[in-house]
Amino acid sequence: MSVGKIIISQIRSIDKDSLLAWGTQGRFYLIENGVEFDIRTPLYMKGAKVKITLNWMDTYDIEVIKNNVVIEKTNNVYVEELVESIDNLIEKDKKNIWLMF
DSSP: OOHHHHHHHHHHHHOTTHHHHTTOTTOEEEETTEEEEEEOOSSOOSSEEEEEEEOTTSOEEEEEEETTEEEEEEEEEOGGGHHHHHHHHHSHHHHHHHHTO
């Protein structure tokens, strides 16, 4: 099994609905040591994607990319923190709005 398929499997085992909530539409692109997928959230409505790669420390690096520019990034994420870390990167403004009510 490729690293990208393992990452998707790990995300689904942590939270089976997260990929749908991020608007991935089930399209995943396997890359060397990882996976990329398009996202559609209130913060990133169009043209954004998430890239997750396994690094040499056996942890994950996560990048949010829009128009081929890295706009958010976090490194050395453990598998247990994967979904929460992606949520924090791609849905942070939405969460702040809900805290105001």
